Amino acid sequence: NFRATQGIDFPGMIVDAIQCVKHNDYRHPYKYVLIDEYQDMSRPRYELIRALREQSDFTLFCVGDDWQSIYRFAGSDIHLILDFAEIWRDWGPTRMFQITTTRRFRQSLIEASGRFVMQDKNLYVKHLHNPSDKKDYSLKALGGATQEERFDAIVEQLRKLPKTASVLMLGRYRSDLNLLSRNDRDGLFRIDEHTGKIVFLEKPDMDIEFMTAHKSKGLQRDFVFLLCCSGGLKGFPSAIPDEPLLGLLLPEVERMPHAEERRLFYVAMTRCKKKLFFVVDQSRPSRFMYELHDRICPNIFRGVKLPPQCPNCGEALRLRHAGSDPSRAFYGCTGFPNCRFTQQCK
Incomplete structure (x- = not known):
């Protein structure tokens, strides 16, 4: 141990x-200090910069x-960037410059991801644009009620992509790779679970890699599959609570x-170029x-129907039966037992 x-x-x-x-065991000589990735600033790092000033x-x-x-989870405090002017007011006024031009992804994805993340009214309002791109559909929902159906939908889509495309398979947790590894009945993939490298044997020159959304930050690929668009404990947003002491x-x-989970989903959405x-x-x-379907980009859900949503907690409702009588059917929340909402069938 350290001691x-x-x-x-x-x-x-x-x-x-x-x-x-x-x-004063150290005297700094600095006239100008630049901090990159300031949204990841922690309180101790802020206290160090403050002591230097x-x-x-x-x-x-x-x-x-x-x-x-x-x-x-690593100590970064978003309030340090959201309250920047207030935190540094002792040193005078602050000026903010927004970079709103990006060529990393297409305009339709810029608009959908921006509207999604700005549902959090505590964030800075920004309106990005790609001056060199036409507004085309760069998003698509693939559906399946079972893991096997979702696996088949992924394979069908991979078969349509260019044979040398670069592809990211993104999960909320590493266990989301199981969607591919445990449903590959016909041996279509060769998967290295340690590195995340995936070979699609029908198109071996395709560059495919699995990683978590956190690890993908800063990266870009032609095509991105978000494997975990599920509810529940290890869904996205994750419902796993912090350890009390932590x-x-x-x-x-x-x-x-789910404010940070929303930002993480935004990061995952914006890894793709095409x-x-x-x-x-x-x-x-x-x-x-449900947010994307109901308020942001309903047109991408053609052929992918969502079940009713629980008005109490936001999880999905599922058709259930009281006993063997089909006339006593009702909707129950998939968040049970944490949510006990029920609704009679009409």
Whole structure:
């Protein structure tokens, strides 16, 4: 352990650095400081920059995107970018410049992903555009009530893609790779579960890789399949709660439900350059699928029907029967027992 070896971890280095600055054991020479990926700033890192400015001021320039703040589990605090002007007001006024031009993905995806993430009214409002792209459909929902049906829908789509295309299979958790590995009845794929590399034997030159949405940040591929568009505990948004003790150590949870999961889904959506495929669990869709279907891009769901949504918790409703009498059918929430909403069939 650290004590036995007189070692120190990286957060400990930051804490020690703060003390060195405050005690003037270190005097900085900086006139200008630039911080990249500012949306990932943690409180200790902010305290270090603050201590440096209090010792001797400098011009501070930060680059970040609040829409891509997805590392609360590692200590990042989105309030440090959302409340930037207030936090640094002791050093004078703040100016914000927005970069709104992107050529990374197509206009239809820009609009759909932007409308989706801006459902969180606490974020900065931004309107991105791609000046060189026409507004075409770069999103498509693939459906299936069973894993086998969703697997078949993925294979059917892969057969239509260029044989040298680059493809990302994205999951919320690593276990989402099971959708491919456990349903490959005919041996269509060769999958390395350690590296995430996938070979589609019908098109061996196709570059296919699986990774989690977190790991995909900063990457781009021609085509992206979001494998986990399901509800439930390990769905997207994830419903796994923080460990109670860990929750005390992490930054404050935002008031809007699933706020960080929404940003993570936005990151996953925007990894593709050409076309994005939502692989929808039609027996228990993600509540994000209902949002896209009902308010943002309903046209991409042709042929993919969603079950009724629970008005209480947002999960899917499922047709159930009381006993063997078919006339006593009702809808029950798939979030049971956490949600006990029921609705009689009309």
